[in-house]
Amino acid sequence: MSITAEHTTEYVDALAAFIAASPSSYHAAAETARLLRAAGFEPLSETDAWDTTAGRHYVIRDGAIIAWSQPAASTGLTPFRMLGAHTDSPGFKLKPKPTIGAHGWIQAGVEVYGGPLLNSWLDRELELAGRLVTRSGTEHLVRTGPFMRIPQLAIHLDREANSGLTLDRQRHTAPVYAVGDATQADLLGHLAQLAGVAAWDVAGYDILTADTAPLARFGLNHDLCAAGRMDNLTSVFAGLRGLLGASEDAGHISVLAAFDHEELGSETRSGASGPFLADVLGRLAAGLGASEGDRQRALAASWCLSADAGHAVHPNYPEKHDPANRPVAGGGPLLKINANQRYATDAHGAALWSRACAAAGVPYQEFVSNNTVPCGSTIGPLTATRLGIRTVDVGVPLLSMHSARELAQVDDLVALGAAAGAFFAGA
Template sequence: MSEPHRFDRGHTDDLVSFLTASPSPYHAVASAAERLEKAGFRQVAETDAWDGTTGGRYVLRGGAIVAWYVPEGAVPHTPFRIVGAHTDSPNLRVKPLPDTGAHGWRQVAVEIYGGPLLNSWLDRDLGLAGRLTLRNGSTRLVNVDRPLLRVPQLAIHLDRSVSGEGLKLDKQRHVTPIWGLGGDVRDGDLIAFLEETAGLPAGEVTGWDLMTHSVEPPAYLGRDKELLAGPRMDNLLSVHAAVAALTAVSSGGADLPYIPVLAAFDHEENGSQSDTGADGPLLGSVLERSVFARGGSFEDRARAFAGTVCLSSDTGHAVHPNYAERHDPTHHPRVNGGPILKVNVNNRYATDGSGRAVFAAACEKANVPFQSFVSNNSMPCGTTIGPITAARHGIKTVDIGVAILSMHSARELCGADDPYLLANSLVAFLEG
């Protein structure tokens, strides 16, 4: 336990910057890539031939990024140490025909992405961000990071039942944001506005992947500022920690026995079944090509995968003071208590006893406390990319994360110390 922490509260300050700069998965991977570039990593295209030389590389595909560092002395069958996470968060996403409205209000048609707490999106100032696809097939990131949209809640005077029966929202009728006034709603208005915002000629945009985000910045909270409130902690908190850990390991000059890897996927919130999701081929393709680029064979690939371990890092549930009965009575993870080890014997999480030992060793090396999480037996358990990674690639996988409150809200809450405690444990894990 002599290994000192590599990160402190400054890491959490940097997380605030990362969350602010990453209102969409596409912005998140661009932010991650910028940090990797500063640490000496270089982007490689999937369409190019790869070499097996030492150093850091990364692949971008849509809202996903995979980065790895080949240390001196790595051989074709050197195993990998992977930190897996996801870049997407539940929100409201713009439909193919976005322009709508009624009764003099201009509105934007949206779909519900993932499982958001819809009430948290009401009466909140929202921006719009994502990816624009141009006529030539290239893409352009766009971020309107100012109050642009709002989903107005119905006044209690017009629905007295809400105080007794609770709020009931129809996903089709009640969550369409307003963004202006005008009785003449014309197709193309929103996209024309975004073209102008992005400095593009009119009619240049032919496709889009756009989503809402809260424009209220992250903020420290509490008497002693021991809490952090902000958007998209599920799961950009883990992405940020993984990027920090990978760059620290790659610059530390350590004689690494493993090849450290960051794999941040898109579409975890709706099942991971896409070419950029954990259930797609991206991670396996990158790992295999890394083996083969170093002169390896299929036998080397099999040996490398057999010795590989992945930490699936995602947020989990801290015990809620107002709903403690919803938690397992003997497992009450607390914020600022260190990362959590997530266990479910029905494989909603991938952790087993041997995986627990791997994570416990990393936390001991980093001098970081950790906690255990298991769901109340009477409550359905969520899941992560962990079981998918284990089943798809035959890789030992352990589910971990940081305990938070208000998961899937437009604005979530964590302990201000937990982000850097997680990052420190990830460094120890990647170093082996």
């Protein structure tokens, strides 16, 4: 395919809207569901019986969502083409008894979520976003918009700040959101009011922080892109676009699996180490009358793209990267490789990614870590281990990963979406 400037603008604008609508994993799942419904996908509930003989459906579990397009001719032997990603991003999560403060400032008590670059969250207008659950068990999404800020200590009071900034996770990360007497403030009451529920009825909550600045496209050629939560909403969005374009007559069942809690290790009911994907695939197989042998044969013929952000070479820290494999911004999405299987890519996976990128008409580039820099991991090895499905790890190259705002090149974003579409088309 030929990617035009108009297509790039449309894609990046749509990605910007998706990120803006997704300040938490729960919002990301809800926004994905909204876009799926608009395209004719039908929601299913895990507590109901499913008619899964054919069609396009999705199911939400907490902050995770799995959607699929199933051809009418599917049988118990029909393989799957899956793109796996995650909806959560590093930041801060609201603690119990969250209204704190001193010295005339009212603050929020927060706990570090995942592995954020702490300094990047200073002096930014942040919002709170997530879900409230009332005593009946009803869930309500809520977001504040620009609401709070983690103020940095002035350099006049820390003359060595530019020589090395050290933040205490407990003492230095509490955001301020008002002035006055903290004993007279009610943060949960404010969130309840925004959600349209009574404060006394809120029995539980999962509320996180998000940067409120919108995606910005900038630079000499207008080809740089900065936003919060690009790790990993760029992959969720690419998978969503690929799934929406998937043919209902394909020889496989196309699946988007967007998990929660990857930044925590994925060992939750809605994470990639949990049973969510296996539960859904098992119900689809049962609906198709598959025997256990049929199911194993279908999985053996299946593929999963584990799509998560990776690292472009940092121009100010080139020594942190492998000297021979140096992926650059604008060079195409990454094929992520690790000898110790922190990424699940093998030779067959490399060949599949090569075919998908060739069919999409986009370049790609290999990423491998410098031997002195420990490698992170993704949901790829987890999916391969739990289900035995061939899995390949890919993603867009970023700078400032786990910052409150990350940096990408727009062509790489569009290329990942195009390659995801080619993957779902059967390349």
